[in-house]
Amino acid sequence: MENGIANLLGALSLAVMDRIEQGAREVVGRGGETPAALIVIGYGQGMTNDKLRRILGLSHSGTVRLVDRLVSDRLVERRAGKDGREVALHLTATGAAARNELLASRISAVTSLLDVMSPAERKQLATLIRELLARQDTSEMDRFTICRMCDDRVCTNCPLPTNKGQHAR
Amino acid sequence: MENGIANLLGALSLAVMDRIEQGAREVVGRGGETPAALIVIGYGQGMTNDKLRRILGLSHSGTVRLVDRLVSDRLVERRAGKDGREVALHLTATGAAARNELLASRISAVTSLLDVMSPAERKQLATLIRELLARQDTSEMDRFTICRMCDDRVCTNCPLPTNKGQHAR
DNA sequence: CCAGATATGTGCGCTACGCACATATTTCTG
């Protein structure tokens, strides 16, 4: 059946995310979108509450409370934004350290599944996944959403297309 | 960088699970492990509360409450088990229908990401993922956990080291 | 200069889950 591949990818994705989420919970002591929020804020482009909300796919109030948790955990600070309405989210030193741990934990979780493959197989798989992602029809915000856990220290050449509405940002 | 592949697989897995979970929530109106529970119970080997708990990776009480929700939604029935202590979980007709919808939604979600690939690329990817899964060092319960969302109507040849109908108590 | 858009914060409730405890049934001893 042609759907066999869909089922296999579904199973693999579940296994991958189980491991990533377990590691993330151990590192930051929180679940849900909180780990992703820490990573996204760490990208450092003067993240606002509202932008974060759209990237994480949460409601507005859910995002405010999520940031409340990060602030009470001393991982994030709310600073004044350019616009008097906006809040600029910044990582504290502790937050930046936690973020690095989080990224390392994620890479390690995925690597532990991948290291049964030979270097040639890994290269082949990387090429296929890169193509798969590159051909997706993703909006600017979709791209941030998919990449909300991505390790910017490792992913120097993101395959996702940046041109859906033809103009970025 | 050697970790590029891990990051790519992590990003893809996140995208896949986002779509699967969104569809599952639309179908059953519940999140968390509830959709997986419906699928697992539907495998139909006289599932018990305790076995379900181990497959889903939840606490005991969490599982009891999860089953409570499924029962109150008229998707699952609690029947007497062989052992006087056990409860045998069975899908109602409504539950079986919801389960089929759920599986179809999952396959459709993954397929929508995959159909940018040519048949040859899909076949190549399937072979690699199958190998990746086949070489994992998984316990009996790990396999059920990884396969807790799997479509048994589609996955006739599970690559994980044990057939899924098998029960080792 | 004021109506609408934008951005954030709050009151309130709900879902999903865990811990500790209680209860019922088997199984395993001595």
Add this chain to the structure above:
DNA sequence: CAGAAATATGTGCGTAGCGCACATATCTGG
């Protein structure tokens, strides 16, 4: 074969994470 331990389920209570509706502050365009 009686009692202890193991197994399986259910309950009281609390918490984390999130959404809806509403309130407030700031910016923008006619």
